[in-house]
Amino acid sequence: xxxxxxxxxxxxxxxxxxxxxxxxxxxxxxxxxxxxxxxxxxxxxxxxxxxxxxxxxxxxxxxxxxxxxxxxxxxxxxxxxxxxxxxxxxxxxxxxxxxxxxxxxxxxxxxxxxxxxxxxxxxxxxxxxxxxxxxxxxxxxxxxxxxxxxxxxxxxxxxxxxxxxxxxxxxxxxxxxxxxxxxxxxxxxxxxxxxxxxxxxxxxxxxxxxxxxxxxxxxxxxxxxxxxxxxxxxxxxxxxxxxxxxxxxxxxxxxxxxxxxxxxxxxxxxxxxxxxxxxxxxxxxxxxxxxxxxxxxxxxxxxxxxxxxxxxxxxxxxxxxxxxxxxxxxxxxxxxxxxxxxxxxxxxxxxxxxxxxxxxxxxxxxxxxxxxxxxxxxxxxxxxxxxxxxxxxxxxxxxxxxxxxxxxxxxxxxxxxxxxxxxxxxxxxxxxxxxxxxxxx
Amino acid sequence: xxxxxxxxxxxxxxxxxxxxxxxxxxxxxxxxxxxxxxxxxxxxxxxxxxxxxxxxxxxxxxxxxxxxxxxxxxxxxxxxx
Numbered sequence: 001x002x003x004x005x006x007x008x009x010x011x012x013x014x015x016x017x018x019x020x021x022x023x024x025x026x027x028x029x030x031x032x033x034x035x036x037x038x039x040x041x042x043x044x045x046x047x048x049x050x051x052x053x054x055x056x057x058x059x060x061x062x063x064x065x066x067x068x069x070x071x072x073x074x075x076x077x078x079x080x081x082x083x084x085x086x087x088x089x090x091x092x093x094x095x096x097x098x099x100x101x102x103x104x105x106x107x108x109x110x111x112x113x114x115x116x117x118x119x120x121x122x123x124x125x126x127x128x129x130x131x132x133x134x135x136x137x138x139x140x141x142x143x144x145x146x147x148x149x150x151x152x153x154x155x156x157x158x159x160x161x162x163x164x165x166x167x168x169x170x171x172x173x174x175x176x177x178x179x180x181x182x183x184x185x186x187x188x189x190x191x192x193x194x195x196x197x198x199x200x201x202x203x204x205x206x207x208x209x210x211x212x213x214x215x216x217x218x219x220x221x222x223x224x225x226x227x228x229x230x231x232x233x234x235x236x237x238x239x240x241x242x243x244x245x246x247x248x249x250x251x252x253x254x255x256x257x258x259x260x261x262x263x264x265x266x267x268x269x270x271x272x273x274x275x276x277x278x279x280x281x282x283x284x285x286x287x288x289x290x291x292x293x294x295x296x297x298x299x300x301x302x303x304x305x306x307x308x309x310x311x312x313x314x315x316x317x318x319x320x321x322x323x324x325x326x327x328x329x330x331x332x333x334x335x336x337x338x339x340x341x342x343x344x345x346x347x348x349x350x351x352x353x354x355x356x357x358x359x360x361x362x363x364x365x366x367x368x369x370x371x372x373x374x375x376x377x378x379x380x381x382x383x384x385x386x387x388x389x390x391x392x393x394x395x396x397x398x399x400x401x402x403x404x405x406x407x408x409x410x411x412x413x414x415x416x417x418x419x420x421x422x423x424x425x426x427x428x429x430x431x432x433x434x435x436x437x438x439x440x441x
Numbered sequence: 442x443x444x445x446x447x448x449x450x451x452x453x454x455x456x457x458x459x460x461x462x463x464x465x466x467x468x469x470x471x472x473x474x475x476x477x478x479x480x481x482x483x484x485x486x487x488x489x490x491x492x493x494x495x496x497x498x499x500x501x502x503x504x505x506x507x508x509x510x511x512x513x514x515x516x517x518x519x520x521x522x
Contacts, residue, residue: 095460098457156498160489160490161482161485161486
């Protein structure tokens, strides 16, 4: 196995020096099952599915259900959860959100939560040293689709700011303007691995000294009918067996799994150096110990076992953590026949007998697949579980696939102390990325 | 559609989109940029939304020659007739 990302000093399993320790000081999340981290965690621990029939999609679609946030009301959200936000945030966000895409509004809502949790509305950091990395590409799909229909009807009446808002960078810029972030900023596209790759970029920006802090956003890939039909044609999503019972469609590791269930949502975290967080005296939710990026060198949707193994191994090496120290895995686990089997095989290769001793759950069994935002949502889910010493269930695991025999935490949440966690994400284009988190004691 | 109806829709969009216009009296002699500090995107939004609501089409080349609200309403009125 070629360890492309292996650190050069062979200092494996030794902690990094203090100046290279990066921590999470703020988190925000907006999903179908909760619009704050508290609401979300209660629902995910209860195993409350966020999958429903589509609210307003073309009836000709084979796809009939998913995680639908098209009805998200930004102003009502801010009214409900943003009472402590500074008035200048609220003023700017109301103005910017009016013309923003759904993705821009969801990320802005999560970003304001994360900034507020990090107490950055009280204590200012140098804005020119505060970066923003947005994970996600091809985000504003519903916005684009609606404008194409409008164009067909009358070109002069399409959205006046389309030429700006349809870009992924607008999703980044809306939050950057609300929060005044002027440091290194860019989007990172890696399909369903986007958010883990954005975390890797944020980590590197701080480790390299280019930034003191970075807001890392997981951008929503809006679910337009064209995308839903496209995934149907390549047989990637569930559309055959569960139209009458959509909450049962996302069933990772189960014998009847038939494809992923697409979903909308967003998550955002604040990363900063341990020294900065300690100097500010703010609460630290977790340490981001390491991250990785590998490729299968293949455009096929078929998962790449070697690429997945290398992603996990390289992230552990970057984190200076040995496999036996990991006590929880948030699996990519999309509920596809090949994907779940490949990931379990990869986990067994990396962790050996230890793989059987740790919980490996699937957040997607509950939320569906939040695509470009999924690994940010799952990183936040991992931190919340770490902070509460409680792992959420994998739901719908009624008849486990006999080939898949790890501890998937079926049906019920369980108390479990987590010191070191691994979270996987794998994307179309043969992209693999893992992140490793550590508890702060 | 008469001039007064066009002005009413235009004022409503200016109030909603341009910062600081709410509660301020708007006259036909005003300019969105010079009198209310509107930026270029806000002007585009106000004009496009007004056109769409009123289902009026005005060529972009003519819109760029407008210097105040009166001239804009003149254009809309002509296009609507």
